[in-house]
Amino acid sequence: DQQVKQNSPSLSVQEGRISILNCDYTNSMFDYFLWYKKYPAEGPTFLISISSIKDKNEDGRFTVFLNKSAKHLSLHIVPSQPGDSAVYFCAPRDSGTYKYIFGTGTRLKVLA
Amino acid sequence: EADIYQTPRYLVIGTGKKITLECSQTMGHDKMYWYQQDPGMELHLIHYSYGVNSTEKGDLSSESTVSRIRTEHFPLTLESARPSHTSQYLCASSDRGAGQSEAFFGQGTRLTVV
Numbered sequence: 001d002q003q004v005k006q007n008s009p010s011l012s013v014q015e016g017r018i019s020i021l022n023c024d025y026t027n028s029m030f031d032y033f034l035w036y037k038k039y040p041a042e043g044p045t046f047l048i049s050i051s052s053i054k055d056k057n058e059d060g061r062f063t064v065f066l067n068k069s070a071k072h073l074s075l076h077i078v079p080s081q082p083g084d085s086a087v088y089f090c091a092p093r094d095s096g097t098y099k100y101i102f103g104t105g106t107r108l109k110v111l112a
Numbered sequence: 113e114a115d116i117y118q119t120p121r122y123l124v125i126g127t128g129k130k131i132t133l134e135c136s137q138t139m140g141h142d143k144m145y146w147y148q149q150d151p152g153m154e155l156h157l158i159h160y161s162y163g164v165n166s167t168e169k170g171d172l173s174s175e176s177t178v179s180r181i182r183t184e185h186f187p188l189t190l191e192s193a194r195p196s197h198t199s200q201y202l203c204a205s206s207d208r209g210a211g212q213s214e215a216f217f218g219q220g221t222r223l224t225v226v
Contacts, residue, residue, distance in 0.1 A: 032213035043118075043202050043217035044155070051213070089155065093213060098143055098162075098206065099170075100215050102155040 003027045006090055006103040014111050019077040021106045023090030026071060031095035033066060035075045037086045038105070044089060048075070080110045115139050118203050118218035125193055125225055133188045133221045135203030144186040145215065146170070146178060147202040155202060161186060193225045 005024045013019045023033075031052050036044035050057040050064045050073070057064050063076045077084055090103040116137040125131055137144065142163045147155040147170075157170035161180040175197070176190050186205075190197055200222050206215040 034214055036217075040151075041200070041220065041222055043204075043220045046214040046216065049213045091155075091215075093215075097160075098208070099157055099160060100145070100204070100206075101157075101171075102147070104154045 002104075004090055004092060004101050004103040006088075006106050008106050009104070010107040010109070012109045012111060013080045015082055016079045019075075019080045019084065019108055019110070021075040021077075021088050021090075021108065023073050023075075023103055024071060025073075025090075025092055027092070027094065027101070028071075029095050030092035030101075032093045033064070033073050034091045034093065034100065035062075035064060036089045036091055036102075037084075038089060039086050044091075047088075077108075080108075082110045082112050084108060085110050116203065116205055116216050116218045118201075118221050120221060121219060122222050123224070125223070127192075127194055127225055129193050131190050131193055131223070133201055133203075133223070135186045135188070135218060136184050137186075137205040137216070138184060139205060139207070139216070140183065141205035141207045141216075142183070143206045143208070143215075144180065145204040145206075146176075146186070146188050147204065148172060148174065149200045149202060151200075159188065193223075195225045198223060198225050 034049040035047040038044040087105045146159040156172035158174040159178040203218045204215040
């Protein structure tokens, strides 16, 4: 049973426009929700996180929104740049076990 | 810059060989993790540790084993490698400090068993 789902396997966006990546979850025990960026043959790089007690966190071009009632979060990247092209993983942390549960990932392609 | 290191980066090995993938971190983190990722798929947790002498199986069953004799070191061992073990193996660590939420990942080891 998949606890974390990213329903869009891929997304293409024009440079300068907004990229919106979505993530749905089922576990109510998650205390932090993290986004990672990953290139092939490399480890994931942490981007931004949000606490379960917040509904928005912003860091430069990256903003994460959390809707706890809908068990949904999204990552907004604006403006999108070609260097943002990568696979993005949503990875909530279980507050009891400190395990990070990764979603299936969304491959973002930013077109120049 | 995260101080967590994995060696080797790439490994091609024959069936039946014993291998150990190394992972070390210099951040003093108590928690460490091993994830496995097949191409185009999600990361699956196969082992984790809360501290020295603590190891737990992850959510995905794995024939590998781990040990945590020192805080900074969390090696993964396959006693007899098989082609089905071909995958990318990612090590991570995290801290329980206040406000600290993220896990830091190493560069990964891409294992190919022929």
